[in-house]
Amino acid sequence: MKPNGHFTYNEWAKHTVEKIVSMGLPLPEEHRADYFRVQITQALEQALRHGRSGRSNNDPVID
Helix, strand or coil: CCCCCCCEHHHHHHHHHHHHHHHHCCCCHHHHHHHHHHHHHHHHHHHHHHHHCCCCCCCECCC
């Protein structure tokens, strides 16, 4: 993480995948797919915003 407290894109991507998996797998089977859909959709939207911003993979990810 950068001194300003923001993840670089590469750090954010790795952290986000781990967070989604670690929180989603323990869920009851009937809720797991919905959780993954919501979380993956949000992660993709954040990744697209970052890409459209013109920032590189080493620049901070800021909402």
